[in-house]
Amino acid sequence: MRVPHIYQPSAISLTTPVALDDDAAGHVGRVLRMQVGDKVSIFNGEGGEYLSEIIEVSKKNVVVKPLEFVDHDVESPLKIHLGQGISRGDKMDFTIQKSVELGITEITPIFSQRCGVKLSGDRLAKKHQQWQKIAIAAAEQSGRNVVPVVHPPIDIKEWLEQASDAIKLTLHPRAEHSIKTIQIPSEGVRFLVGPEGGFTDEEINIAKQQDFVDIRLGPRVLRTETAALTVLSALQLQFGDLAN
Template identity: 60%
Template sequence: MRVPRIYQPVPLAAGQQLALDDDGANHIGRVLRMQPGQAVMLFNGDGQQYPAIIDEAGKKNVLVTVQSVEQHHVESPLALHLGQVISRGEKMEFTIQKSVELGAASITPLWSERCGVKLAGDRLDKKVAQWQKIAIAACEQCGRNVVPEVRPVMRLDQWMAEPFEGLKLNLHPRAEYSINTLPEPVQALRLLIGPEGGLSAEEIAAAREFDFTDILLGPRVLRTETAALTAMTALQVRFGDLG
């Protein structure tokens, strides 16, 4: 069996014994039904990973001992910040999960004029917390030891106005330039992906005023979740670590 990777948001060190948090204990003890003596891999977001051995395992409580500290760097050289206008239902969850797998350094959910999602107050806070858990689970699956932040939801105009030293791109189906025509090298990048109904003409004009460059993926109009992942893949091939 593949050694499961478990995120633990606490300081970790070789020789340390700790009880896994509720999520980790549930996955190891209840879902996988692992036993004492079996191996797990812990990480806490500091960029390292920590091989550990299970000492005690129950359905609610799992005790492990950290064996060592390993350097395991799989982060992309491209610091890609995804600004994604919130899409409906599972589409947003899918986008966050796959963008983490593709190496996104951070993600900001956005409100825009044509955003069809209505969330506020506690419901919005719970949704952002859920998205962050999806990002953590994606790191557990794909081998990343740095957890991308899912930032609080912002209005599109506020996000575009944030200071940023790097290339800023807006996916546009009628843009003149493609990703392959972008100059090299690029180390930091902001990628704006609009809603299912597209950005309004006013929002597109505002993006240009904030120095976003319109880019084209191809001749076909892609759904918002397809556009985000296709663009990220192409950008990682050109500037990052996908071959």
């Protein structure tokens, strides 16, 4: 049986018992129905993981004892920041989940003119919290020991104007440049994917003013969730996980 990989947002030290937080305890105790003596692997995002033994289980609490530190690193050498136009329904959840599995570093949900999702106040805060939990679960499932940051949603113009030395890309089906023409991105990549309705001409122009380069993936128009994951896969193949 595979040892469950669990995110624990606290300090972790060998032989010092750790009470898992509510989400982790619920998953271990109620979902997986694990018992005292069972093994779990816990990580806090600071690198590596800790093989641990469960020493206490109740309906609400799970306490584990870290036994061994494992310096296990599965992170991509390529830092990638996705600016994703917010999509409807579970498409955004799917994009975040699969982006984490594919090695994304940061994700910023983007409000744009053709974004069909209207969120504000408490609803926006709850949705952001949900997206971060999806990223945590995807990191656990894929064996990552770092949880990518899902930033609070912002307007497209604000994201485009953020300072960065990374290569900047905008995915556009009518772009002149192919992803194959990208030079080695030593400072990482920032790439922008639009919502279901795509970008307006104004948004494309703003992106160009901020040194974003239009790229295309091929002759077909991809759905927003397909586009993000295809770009990620292509970048990892060319410059990241699978480059060597």
